[in-house]
Amino acid sequence: xxxxxxxxxxxxxxxxxxxxxxxxxxxxxxxxxxxxxxxxxxxxxxxxxxxxxxxxxxxxxxxxxxxxxxxxxxxxxxxxxxxxxxxxxxxxxxxxxxxxxxxxxxxxxxxxxxxxxxxxxxxxxxxxxxxxxxxxxxxxxxxxxxxxxxxxxxxxxxxxxxxxxxxxxxxxxxxxxxxxxxxxxxxxxxxxxxxxxxxxxxxxxxxxxxxxxxxxxxxxxxxxxxxxxxxxxxxxxxxxxxxxxxxxxxxxxxxxxxxxxxxxxxxxxxxxxxxxxxxxxxxxxxxxxxxxxxxxxxxxxxxxxxxxxxxxxxxxxxxxxxxxxxxxxxxxxxxxxxxxxxxxxxxxxxxxxxxxxxxxxxxxxxxxxxxxxxxxxxxxxxxxxxxxxxxxxxxxxxxxxxxxxxxxxxxxxxxxxxxxxxxxxxxxxxxxxxxxxxxxxxxxxxxxxxxxxxxxxxxxxxxxxxxxxxxxxxxxxxxxxxxxxxxxxxxxxxx
Amino acid sequence: xxxxxxxxxxxxxxxxxxxxxxxxxxxxxxxxxxxxxxxxxxxxxxxxxxxxxxxxxxxxxxxxxxxxxxxxxxxxxxxxxxxxxxxxxxxxxxxxxxxxxxxxxxxxxxxxxxxxxxxxxxxxxxxxxxxxxxxxxxxxxxxxxxxxxxxxxxxxx
Numbered sequence: 001x002x003x004x005x006x007x008x009x010x011x012x013x014x015x016x017x018x019x020x021x022x023x024x025x026x027x028x029x030x031x032x033x034x035x036x037x038x039x040x041x042x043x044x045x046x047x048x049x050x051x052x053x054x055x056x057x058x059x060x061x062x063x064x065x066x067x068x069x070x071x072x073x074x075x076x077x078x079x080x081x082x083x084x085x086x087x088x089x090x091x092x093x094x095x096x097x098x099x100x101x102x103x104x105x106x107x108x109x110x111x112x113x114x115x116x117x118x119x120x121x122x123x124x125x126x127x128x129x130x131x132x133x134x135x136x137x138x139x140x141x142x143x144x145x146x147x148x149x150x151x152x153x154x155x156x157x158x159x160x161x162x163x164x165x166x167x168x169x170x171x172x173x174x175x176x177x178x179x180x181x182x183x184x185x186x187x188x189x190x191x192x193x194x195x196x197x198x199x200x201x202x203x204x205x206x207x208x209x210x211x212x213x214x215x216x217x218x219x220x221x222x223x224x225x226x227x228x229x230x231x232x233x234x235x236x237x238x239x240x241x242x243x244x245x246x247x248x249x250x251x252x253x254x255x256x257x258x259x260x261x262x263x264x265x266x267x268x269x270x271x272x273x274x275x276x277x278x279x280x281x282x283x284x285x286x287x288x289x290x291x292x293x294x295x296x297x298x299x300x301x302x303x304x305x306x307x308x309x310x311x312x313x314x315x316x317x318x319x320x321x322x323x324x325x326x327x328x329x330x331x332x333x334x335x336x337x338x339x340x341x342x343x344x345x346x347x348x349x350x351x352x353x354x355x356x357x358x359x360x361x362x363x364x365x366x367x368x369x370x371x372x373x374x375x376x377x378x379x380x381x382x383x384x385x386x387x388x389x390x391x392x393x394x395x396x397x398x399x400x401x402x403x404x405x406x407x408x409x410x411x412x413x414x415x416x417x418x419x420x421x422x423x424x425x426x427x428x429x430x431x432x433x434x435x436x437x438x439x440x441x442x443x444x445x446x447x448x449x450x451x452x453x454x455x456x457x458x459x460x461x462x463x464x465x466x467x468x469x470x471x472x473x474x475x476x477x478x479x480x481x482x483x484x485x486x487x488x489x490x491x492x493x494x495x
Numbered sequence: 496x497x498x499x500x501x502x503x504x505x506x507x508x509x510x511x512x513x514x515x516x517x518x519x520x521x522x523x524x525x526x527x528x529x530x531x532x533x534x535x536x537x538x539x540x541x542x543x544x545x546x547x548x549x550x551x552x553x554x555x556x557x558x559x560x561x562x563x564x565x566x567x568x569x570x571x572x573x574x575x576x577x578x579x580x581x582x583x584x585x586x587x588x589x590x591x592x593x594x595x596x597x598x599x600x601x602x603x604x605x606x607x608x609x610x611x612x613x614x615x616x617x618x619x620x621x622x623x624x625x626x627x628x629x630x631x632x633x634x635x636x637x638x639x640x641x642x643x644x645x646x647x648x649x650x651x652x
Binding site (some may be wrong): 144154318321330335442444446457 | 508515516518542543545547549550552562564566568571573575586595596597598599600603607620621622623630632633638648
């Protein structure tokens with residue numbers, strides 16, 4: 001990423017670069033840069049004196065600067081007078097011409113196969129892609145997965161229902177709480193129990209915060225892959241504030257084992273509202289900073305708009321869900337369609353994109369963070385009082401204090417942690433909206449204390465199927481932008 | 496039953512309908528699997544959300560169940576179709592020509608259970624290595640063990 005800053009002229013104003021005169025004639029005009037100057041603490045230092053409004057981006061953009069070219073007399077390096085103006089524009093980088101013209105007469109001999117990954121920093125884990133290239137253009141792609149397969153569905157058959165969340169939380173390690181929620185909802189449906197309202201509200205609070213933290217990682221890695229390295233630092237920094245709250249509540253930053261069949265593992269910690277309020281206060285301002293950094297950044301736009309396009313029809317045919325589906329213009333969110341844990345009582349919008357390209361997927365994620373924060377705020381304001389788990393001694397362990405005084409409590413505790421509880425035979429499929437899409441749990445019980453079969457419908461697994469169509473006939477350089485925008489988590493793909 | 500499904504139910508008398516915890520389940524005979532899926536797509540189940548399988552080993556006469564979870568965005572409803580597959584030569588028609596999204600899922604079922612899908616364009620192992628022997632999610636496939644010192648059996652599972 002070329003981010004050479006323009007030098008300041010006297011008076012502290014950057015040279016006036018009308019950003020609407022970007023040279024990409026075919027592209028839609030970029031939105032005018034935000035006029036925000038108010039930076040919150042910790043953000044990049046303001047480049048203008050306080051009180052003065054900055055009206056341009058501090059980024060060098062080809063073609064927008066004052067003409068500076070002076071003919072040189074450096075002998076052979078000098079551009080000859082016979083050069084046309086168009087050719088000069090190309091040589092000086094004012095015009096980027098990367099539209100490959102496909103030649104039908106290229107034979108198979110001119111195609112080459114490139115293996116990308118599994119050990120590649122931009123594949124987000126151990127994803128391997130076989131790319132069939134023609135020059136620099138991708139003709140065919142084959143995703144090859146399984147490098148992180150650890151047989152978690154087999155493991156789930158060995159663990160009791162009560163131990164199950166420990167296992168599933170390690171699947172999608174960026175959205176562990178959603179995995180636990182899908183599993184717990186499936187177990188509860190087979191048991192035929194309803195959790196208390198406070199438990200449901202805590203579940204929504206935690207999973208929506210988890211969605212924010214997961215989307216922040218998606219923004220961070222998406223930025224890093226395209227070259228916006230600051231975005232990576234910012235995204236992980238803000239995510240840490242949420243993980244700190246998770247650690248305070250669940251004891252762990254990841255792999256929480258917090259949402260369990262019958263409720264949650266523990267009540268929210270004392271003064272949790274202060275922590276959540278701090279996150280709610282902090283994040284929207286930070287998101288504005290990210291918008292300043294990326295939203296109208298011409299380089300970001302050039303790398304993302306029109307890249308990796310997945311149309312609505314393709315997304316539906318390939319079972320794509322989540323932000324990738326909504327970016328294609330399909331208004332589909334499981335929180336709306338099949339509400340779980342009482343999420344339908346909170347007000348939120350479902351952001352929808354238009355063109356289904358990398359840029360729209362990025363915008364949908366940013367907007368979803370704001371919507372999730374809205375839900376978190378509503379949960380915080382109206383959290384019901386009561387128990388945080390069902391009062392059924394067969395399903396949830398007794399309080400620690402009761403074990404010392406009650407023989408029954410001791411027996412329940414012992415039985416629960418040695419044998420677990422039995423679940424009536426039956427089968428069900430429960431899906432929640434994870435940050436990556438429909439995260440489903442197909443659970444079959446044969447009346448024992450372990451699941452007979454536990455299958456997770458992993459959203460990343462299905463979303464990866466779209467890579468071949470999203471990347472067909474695009475440039476190799478766009479590969480990483482496309483992968484990053486699908487936000488695959490290989491633990492979720494391979495399980 | 497969801498009213499959306501009534502026209503579908505009328506076309507297939509061999510299909511048994513159930514309700515499982517509030518979800519509609521169609522038990523489809525193996526020979527009707529593909530025709531039923533096409534009919535379901537016709538009436539608006541445009542997404543094949545998931546394909547998986549269950550191994551019932553000796554508990555049921557037909558050893559395997561192939562389970563497909565369909566989703567209708569237009570009607571906001573789900574439908575689960577299940578078919579039984581026998582122990583000898585477990586084969587069922589592929590859903591991939593109908594819903595391309597079923598491709599990975601059917602490869603996973605093939606990999607994990609050894610069930611063949613007729614008409615799948617690329618039925619190869621997806622999660623396990625190509626040279627792997629056996630199908631790990633079958634109930635008669637062991638979970639494996641790790642040698643441990645200072646144990647009488649030297650093996651814990």
